[in-house]
Amino acid sequence: MRFKQTLGLAFAAAAMTTVAAPAMARDTIQIAGSSTVLPFASIVAEEFGNAFGQFNTPVVGSGGSSGGLRQFCQGVGANTIDIANASRAIKSSEVESCAGAGVKQILEIQFGYDGIVFASRADKGTFALEPKHIFAAAAAQVPQDGKMVANPYTRWSQIDASLPNQEIILVIPASNHGTREVFEEKVIHAGCTTYPAIKAMDKDAQSQACLTLRQDGRIIEIAGDYTETLARLQAQADAVGVFGLSFYDQNRDRLKVATIDGVTPSLETIGSGEYPVSRPLFFYVKGEHIGVIPGIEQYVEYFLNDQVSGFGSPLEEAGLIPLNDEERAREVADFKARKAVQ
């Protein structure tokens, strides 16, 4: 009967694991969201775990801004995440879906800025781009002689003689990334409205003309991380990719950054606003979880500490453009007052 006994024992053990599991309170902060914010949040989480012996190290997941906020808005409770990282502000539709699931107290915290850079392979031509060049390379239709025609450009040098004679291949983030929105708003839209023919259109037609990207394979959308974009550049030597400043910074030996309107992206030029393509970085805290999951309050305060995310901090070293003192004080005060997104 040996076999029978072993089988029975195994069943009992299996049943116990399954039954004992539910209703376990969680004591580790759970974070998910933007892959741009991920490196920063991970560094803070790790340092937080080391600095506060009484709390566990928070767990930081990826999934893009939209993916993180979707998880965030799934509801309240230990099996939902506490903090969503986002490289864009929360949308009103997301606030509604959150409220529908019972998440009513969404605390928005802005902790710094990030630049979006265009970079090509280090062994390829140097780009001095302007938003209108990028629009001309990416749009489905471009204005010519006052009329909209299907995008005729195949090489950068056809758009502007100053650009390298290189095949147009643009590797951009897919729409699950917050970066995509900034790319559309600050680059494509900005470049598009420099054309008088488009500027004259009414608003709907304008955004239609601006944001319809060409579908002939010259635009490659990347749903994954920047390493995937980098891998594309390694495979397709002529491609130009969209990266976060911090990613470019850590791979300067492989990438050559493009100037935008003549400004080279750097911590200084982005911090001063001289470089046009930057965006604020956020994380969203579930107010309902504060006091339930231990350490959330301390984590947020630690994150906003000047020594953690200010000038000369490890986050700045990792490529974050810190808030100035005024903004920092405002964020800290807003969090202390539990000022929720309406």
Next chain:
Amino acid sequence: MSNETLSERAIIQSRVEKSLRRRHARETRFRLFGLGAVMAGLAFVALLFISILVRGLPAFWQSAITVDVFFDPAVIQVDPQPVFQTGESPQAFREREIAWQSQLTMVNWNRIMENSIIALKPELEKQRRDVRALFTSSERFRLRDMVIEDTSLIGKTVKLDLLADANVDVWVRGNIDRSLPDSQQQLRAPVRDLADALKAEGVLNIKFATPLFTNPDSRSSPAAAGLAGAFMGSLFMMMIVIFLAVPVGVASAVYLEEFAPRNRFTDLIEVNINNLAAVPSIVFGLLGAAIFINWFRLPLSAPLVGGLVLSLMTLPTVIIATRAALKAVPPSIRQAALALGASKVQMVFHQVLPLAIPGVLTGAIIGVAQALGETAPLLLIGMNAFVANIPATPFEQSTALPVQIYLWQGNELRNFFEARTSAAIIVLLSMMISLNALAILLRKKFERRW
């Protein structure tokens, strides 16, 4: 007349010879094709292994700086370690202990590390920033933890191997093009010169990368990133698979094969088990997220959920392998047992199942090995998060080995993590190979022929 037959015979002879030649040629051709296919397969495997080994093996060694670290009491100014007093509640003691530990955390450990280099080269006093850049940032917590373990260290000098920063490692080992101009380098020129000087003097050495095996993942100090957390996560999941999928799988196979009546219903079950075996693993992930996390409210990112999902995935493999093993037991054994008066249960558990054990074990081990390498379903239950702790129970958040490979593959510090990724692949592959070897060994040991 005879002449005619002769020539006819010659014609037939030549025709036969021709067809024989053709058939032989066909056979040779087929053999060559077969051999070619095997060769091509082997070549691809060799290519894969060689490319991974070439890239990954160097990552098993990394730069460490061997220095005498003086735990300077002037820098480490903390209260004496709290001792448990009688009459004190454990809660209060824990609080005092944590307060003491955070005091220790505030100590400027970087200064202690800097001093250890400056003791060798006093002229660097003015370049503390460059000296600090040599060390990976988590080493300061290592020094702190050493003092928490043993406060008598304060005032003593200890010879330690401090891990060098990831970018220092990349520079010293030539993983970045050393001829690139300053603007494309990760390290400032003075740090690069300092690292080279220390290497020439033998202070900075390439040592075996123990952190790769003892540390969990790290992002704030990449040089200290290791596989321990992911390994524990995988181990917990494998244990759950072994305790869940194997007994359930074997039991259902035994029932279906030995006891169940043959009718439409059991046919349906059989077809569906085969279907289940063909379901893509990502579907199990979706199922796991919907059922275990949203419905049963099990924790996110926990090896428990991962183990349950992988058990579901492994179940059909175990059932199919066990049924095949049971089928291979000759019916004469069953008939003999029954003829001697054994009950059906006795026949199955005393005779048939023991004889089928080698096949069952092989199936189970291959199923477990398959589950060990599975990534897709784990991504959907949040196991692709960054976890800086080594999980102690299956309820704690964790990653798994294949997911860790995926995460390192996505790390932005490409120069350092390309090699680490391959090293992690080597670790995973060697685990798989040993599991498969175990399967072969067990089969050889228990195999019986009739």
